[in-house]
Amino acid sequence: MSCFRLENVSYRYDKALVLNGVDLRLEPGEILGLFGHNGAGKTTSIKLILGLMTPTQGRVSVLDGEAGNSHISQHIGYLPENVMFYPQLTGREILNHFARLKGAPLSQVPQLLEQVGLGDAMNARVKTYSKGMRQRLGLAQALLGKPKLLMLDEPTVGLDPVATADLYRLLRRLRNEGTGIVLCSHVLPGVEPYIDRAAILTDGAVKAVGDLASLRRQANMPVTLSIEPANGTSALEKAIAGASAGSGLIIKKDDGRLQVDVRPSEKMALIQSLLNSGEVQDLGIYQPTLEDVYVHFIGAGGLAHRGGGQ
């Protein structure tokens, strides 16, 4: 059973093509990061999986059923961006209301509130909650009824670093218990250690998908070596030039270290010949981060890409 499967899905809003031939799937016990600039189609993809809309073309299957079917949506947890909830009700009343609608046992409510750290505030009205507390209430809401598929849109907004770490620990535990989790976020360094796979969307299409190692391979971005010379910078420069693989860019740093960009395929050869030359005092290897890979795939278009609405 897959948590969801999008097969060649396209979606047209009025005349604009919002999604174009998207193939994406999520298996149980996996955390998928969904990244992209504003208007790339993340929200649309999520809405299709939630059954809020039907695709113009292609097939969406969720938990081996049809998206939006009430037997299916009972097993999906969703944390939308920016929910205000009902300010006049207490956290506990709100969660009771949603538990009834979902058919989840009411005994779960205090446990979940305790779990997200709202145990002391559960009987206070939500209008007194801070943004982070509302976010945690939203998270408790998403966890009602022990979902098999969890979709989280910017879950860490408003959370302090400790609460954020708690959240990721919780997600990891749920994943290990077999929940499939989709994580949308712009805080890439934060999610990097926790996701199993990442999908990068641009302009309604999946630009790249895979685990970080395979994304790095697909991006073919240079690895950066930071080298401290053993016998002076010029000797080291000669050694690098002599290694023939040294087509990469060399930058001198103020602290006397040299920074060399090298293709992933040539990395080991260069390191080996440098070590043999005896010119290396210390060596640091910096792989491209998720953020580097993301920027690579989104392109340097930068702000121009970020113009679209949600």
Next chain:
Amino acid sequence: MNSIWTIARKELSDSLRNRWLIAIALVFAVLALGIAWFGAAASGQVGYASTPATIASLASLGIFLIPLIALLLAYDAIVGEEEGGTLLLLMTYPLSRGQLLFGKFLGHGLTLAFATLLGFGVAGIAIALLVEDVAVGALAAAMFRFIVSTILLGWGFIALAYMISVRVSEKPVAAGMALGIWFFFVLIFDLMLLGILVASEGKLSPELLPWLLMLNPTDIYRLLNIVAFGEGAQLSGVLSLGADLPIGANGLWFALVLWFVIPLAAAWALFRSRRI
């Protein structure tokens, strides 16, 4: 059915919490007792005039107040959820749009029904106890008819408010349009009808004209509460057209029921076709 009740129950407890229900009941009770007590003031004395006159006055005031209260109660039903971000969330739950809308209607409808029953019921009992030699049987029948028709009228305007609420995306817009609906049915419609009547100089088919009253639930409501007293009832203004209507009280009741069923169905259809 369970989901409908869950939604309804939240609306009911909201209106208890924010004291809407008790406030509406209080307004109704004060209004009814005031009219009962000062109803005969025009003829130079203070005291209970008569049951038909009291009900007629109540109905005349009711057409201003009840649509307004119903519209205020219901205009943000859906658009309010949308602004708070909960509409999107609710739609990801095992809950259809129809269930959400009918749950809201049940909650708002019961709120209005309880408030009406409480407010006018208490007033009716007070009149029966305090006024000497009032015919209790006739009073009870008239009050019962008045309360039921008031509830139906209120439901009609709740449903009309939903037609707006499912379609617009901002609360102030919904509020403005709700006021527009109130303005049209309560103030403009009768004026328009009178204007047509005068301008047509009798060329319009006299059989057709009375039916135009059926296009306004507040006119049906007034007819229902005044015509019921039979031959002696005084119908003034456009309502005098109603005397020519061949449908009788049952027809009027039916029309009033249609006036909440059709807008509710329309609101449902509009909601279903809307993009989230």
